[in-house]
Amino acid sequence: MANEIYTITLAVNSDDYQLEVEAQWTLADVLREKLGLTGTKTMCNEGGCGACTVLIDQKPVLSCLTLALECEGKNILTIEGMADPATGELHPIQTAFVEHSGMQCGVCTPGMILTAKALLNDNPNPTEAEVREALAGNICRCGNYKRIVECVLAAAEMMRGGNWNA
Amino acid sequence: MAGGVDLISLMKDGVVEPKALVNLKTIQDLTYIREDAEGLKIGALTSIDEIENARVIKDKYTMIAEAAHSVASPQVRNMATIGGNLCQEVRCWYYRRSPVTGTSFYCLRKGGKHCYAIAGRNEYHAIFRTGKCFAVCPSDLAPALIALEAKVKVARLDGERVVPLERFYTPLGNILEPDEIITEILVPAQPPDSKQKYLKFRLRKSIDFAISSVAASIIAESGRITKARIVLGGVAPTPYRAIRAEEVLKGQMITASVVEASAKAAVKEAKPLSLNAYKVPITEALVKRAIVG
Amino acid sequence: MPEEFSILGKRLPRKEAIEKVKGEAQFVPDIQLPGMLYARLLRSPHAHARIVSIDTSKAEALPGVKAVLTHRNVPKVHPRRKLEYLLDETVHCAGEEVAAVAAVTKEIAEEALNLIDVEYEILPAVFDAEEAMKPGAPLAHIDYGSNIYHGTDLQPVPRCRPDGWLPVEIGDVEKGFTDADYIVEGTYETPMQYHCSPMPRSVICQWTGDKLTCWVDTQVVTRVWQDMAQCLSMPQSDVRLIATYPVGGYGGKEPERTAPLIALLARKADRPVKIVFSREEDAIGTHRRLSYKCYEKIGVKKDGAITAIYQKMITNFGRDSTWPMFILACSAVGTCSMLYPCPNSKWEGCTVITNTPSHAAFNGFGDPEAGFCLERIIDEAAERIDMDPVEFRLKNCMRYGTRGLGLRQILGLADTGDSGSKELDWGIVGRDIDSLQECIKKAAEKSQWQQKWKGWKTPVAVNGPRRRGIGIAIGIHHSAYHLSSAVVRMNQDGTANVMSSFVEMGQGFGTAVAQVVAEVLGLRYEDVGVLLADTAATPPGMGNVGSGGTSSGIAAAKYAAEDAKQKLFSIAAERLKVKPDELEAKNRRIYVKQRPAIGIPIAEACLAGYQVTGTAVNPQPESIIDEKTGKVIHSYAIAATIAEVEVDTETGMMDVVRITTAHDCGKAINPTIIENQIDLSVTMANGWVRSENYIIDQSTGVVINPNMLDYKIMTILDMPKSDDLQEILVESPCAWGPFGAKGMSETAMTTQAPALANALYNATGVRIRGDHLTPERILEALGKS
Secondary structure (H helix, E strand, C coil), rough: CCCCEEEEEECCCCEEEEEEECCCEHHHHHHHHHCCCCCCCCCCCCCEEEEEEEEEECEEHHHHHEEEEHHHCEEEEHHHCCCCCCCCCEEEECCCHCCCCCCCCCCHHHHHHHHHHHHHCCCCCCCCCCCCCCCCCCCCCCCHHHHHHHHHHHHHHHHHCCCCCC | CCCCCCHHHHHCCCCCCCCCCCCHHHHHCCCCCECCCEEEEEEEECCCCHHHHCCCHHHCCHHHHHHHHHHCHHHHHHHHHHHHHHHHCCCCCCCCCHHHCCCCCHHHHHCCCCCCHHHHHCCCCCCCCCCCCCCCCCCCCHHHHHHCCCCEEEEEEEEEEEEEEECCEEEECCCCCCCCCCEEEECCCCCCCCEEEEEEECCCCCCCCCCCEEEEEEEECCCEEEEEEEEEEEECCCCEEEEEEEHHCCCCCCCCCHHHHHHHHHHCCCCCCCCCCCCHHHHHHHHHHHHHH | CCCCCCCCCCCCCCCHHHHHHHCCCCCHHHHHCCCCEEEEEEEECCCCEEEEECCCEEEEEEEECCEEECCCCCCCHHHHHHHCCCCCCCCCCCCEEEEEEEEEEEEEEHHHHHCCEEEEECCCCCCCHHHHCCCCCCCCCCCHHHCCCCEEECCCCCCCCCCEEEEECCCCCHHHHCCCCCCEEEEEEEECCCCCCCCCCCEEEEEEECEEEEECCCCCHHHHHHHHHHHHHCCHHHEEECCCCCCCCCCCEEEEEEHHHHHHHHHHHCCCEEEEEEEHHHHHHHCCCCEEEEEEEEEECCCEEEEEEEEEEEEEECCEECCCCCCCCCCCCCCHHHHCCCCCCCEECCCCCCCCCCCCCCCCCHHHHHHHHHHHHHHHHHEEEEEEEHHHHHHCCCCCCCCCCCHHHHHHHHCHHHHCCCCCEEEEEEEHHHHHHHHHHHHHHCCHHHCCCCCCCCCCEECCCCCEEEEEEEEEEEEECCCEEEEEEEEECCCCEEEECCCCCCCCCHHHHHHHHHHHCCCCHHHEEEEEEEECCCCCCCCCCCCCHHHHHHHHHHHHHHHHHHHHHHHHHHHHHHHHEEEECCCCEEECCCCCEEEEHHHHHHHHCCCCCCEEEEECHCEEEEECCCCCCCCCCEEEEEEEEEECCCCCEEEEEEEEEEEEECCCCHHHHHHHHHHHHHHHHHHHHHHHCCCCCCCCCCCCCCCCCCCCCCCCHCCCCHHEEEEEEEECCCCHHHCCCCCCCHHHHHHHHHHHHHHHHHHHHCCCCCCCCCCCCCCHCCCCC
């Protein structure tokens, strides 16, 4: 493809970024290389692992298979946007992952947390089976699935008890 | 480009190098699920996730919901469209080989002379030899829709045509001309007592494509089968209509021996390659289970 | 009197958890430096070929390209003292790098690769180990002269026989077989495996004047640092390696060739250079697990005693290795000579060079492979005498006083520097190994073995085509007690930093070491910071291999903390006018044991001392002596796993219903982290035999599935429900570890595959001796395909 440049505005977390992109650049690459938001990880780079998951208009999608160009006018949430923008307080899902050891190496963690956020948005009281179904596209090579499920269920309980907007 | 899930993957592997991308998602009103007297109408850009969760599909076209749920992963189902799922490219690891490894395969499907799978690693390839390429059609929705006698509306600049999905596929792809796109999938209304089942067998319980899948639509009156459509996925270059299996069932009661005979008939024409004979008993088992529901 | 710990044993949150949940932990691919260039590597399409000519002129002329390297302009050095040079004139596997390019963008670097013209002379290649052993087989490494690896001048293997076989013999196996009532024999196979680290290989190098800084994703920082300095002919003092957040190495994270190459590119281009392997490159261009083919024969008596065991192992070395023969030696000693200490045992193994990707350390380091072989024949032997397989293992398994050895001795190498001996000087395993019996019993109890096991050839349950089975396996792995060092630096506010070259790559080292140091110093957990894996500051250590994080790295940190404590006590003693041995430290205070009201804050002692630093080096492993026998205690961890599976005999699909693993850990420093590690090994071993398959085309040597869709890692839905993934920790303090704690991460990996295979047999009546338990193989074994 001729490397045409497009000027776009991306709404990521609570900021608007204006930048120039080539048509074939993926959202993952743009977030990481152009916006310095390296919290989104690329593990397989072809849609087979879920590590690059971000929320676009509250739905979990794979940023490595999404063109940056197509994201104009949409709300993108990355791991950097999970904590409260005003106070910096961790989101309950993040707190649960800290308290219940939801990570080992930490690469799948951002994707897991964002996918869990979308789940708890739709289903504030999931069963273990529902949590597993929701995370079926997120690979953890460190095998930490059991703890991750525990974290999501603990976060759900925290959120049901508090004032957090999922 | 619709959802982009397959196309961007192919671009990354250097399988396609488009000079331009046309974003289909800017076309208005191709995202819908409607039901009328004729049946179900799904806009080609409707996401798999929407299809999986649509009330009317879960209630009356259950097999489509089952097939949709089995696609890839939740994230992919949010991004991918039904049109894209039907048109996606094969997954053969020779065809998709990334050049960063230093090795590339200019295979038959790409225009070369040679299929590397025949004498190479073919454990995921076709057991039905309907062409010279042995990569399988990876779509989950295609077998389910074909079992329900779906049609697709194919549009070009100066008009459109309606094609039965069963005739949409060719051993090397599909019948779309370079200037055509699918705009709608039409599924005829099903009799209320029809039994539908989509079963998918894969190594892992998520993400993977089918090693073998079966879509069965059975209509019976007083226990006797009046109509049966059985379509296999993941085992042939196109979705494979198991006509012999259907013929065994016609006019019969659903008994264990009839079901078994039908399953055997489904794989009768199978000619496995060197490493994929295991797909035969799996397909047989799935056919049995899909018929019984 | 049992000790009361306030921090040890607690399920405290990980030290690095907050940055990981915020996405702020920077892995090497996340790091950006101003002016940074991007590197790409050109890879050979051929498995064995000589580079006749390589023309890089067009690539060098491409605007944006700043440096190009080939075998002609890099030093002729052997990174890690391996077989191959940094860039070799001959390539020895498909996908091996032949040139390196650094350019201002990744795209330009890639374009430059297409402009490099290489003419190859294709040489005959060999991919299968047994094929490579046949007379007349092509040489995989022509210069080496043989396909059976037997050491090199740089890395000799003194105990290797001239024909390349490594032997271990105890007693007289032939006599042992004649004493047996029954003999069982067979050939077993275990598969290769791709590490598939969540982050592919990545390195960044930056020169500042003549000093080099490297950010390297590795688990063996000291090793890589020493080796890089050597390859680049530089003093170590001018090379700095930083590995703050390496990622799941599982044994294989050692970019021994890539790091010096990137350093050379950076020097040539006079700009920082970064390389991040694509997933495909990582799958073919790093390392993988050895595959094994093992002929075994076992003799048993009717009462269940084992009279003799014979094992002959052939492994596929690949084109090179960072641990040549070590992994084989580990099998020889741990699983093969120690786990069931029968009086007559003979083991011989060889490792065969082929034109396939090189092998490296991989979770378990030879014990999972040996265990997958041994624990299947053990089950067959138990069946032969109609003995409950749990009973059989309880009767025959190792216990305190069983012979023990370090793997280096099998090779003829001493643990420290000097040449070793060809004689095997057996020590013993310590009192802590008696926990193996406890592990077996606890696993049996938790998994309800008594209720479920109905006897040989009787499944747990049958439901149409679905059959349930249960099976057991036990395992062993060394808990490396290496020379390692640590520094504990007190800060003026009374907090401390522990400095170690060990890494935090997810296994919990940073957390556990902070807990131990805090406990020793009487500080709180949040008072101890960790500074890891920065060679400018952290003292040398083996790194995180061989489950050595706890046994070696934390041990050194504990000694260093005790050293710091003594220094603090001297200062406090003077101020309090008492003797140092009258003092105690707890809750940020140093106080007089008999009169706790008399004391000073630790901060005060730090300020008074101005600089209080504790340092330590671990004692030599040979210095850990058993009081009762006077023999050296060798350090091992053990595990027992009972697996319950359900097999669909029509499709061959095996679902894993429940996995119960009992694991000894000496002393649980942080039970959550230990359970995390058990889960890791359980999941990885399940993947190893159920869904992962490192497929090498046998006619071209090409890896067919170098990506994560075709190389299948277990998903969350493929593992049992949370309540059915059971971890039991057994605390049986060991003689060498900090507070008796031992490293254990890899041992659970040794027990899974055979437990599944044995459960599969119970369910279906078919024994799979091959390398995978996939539907394909199960259907084959059932005669259905």
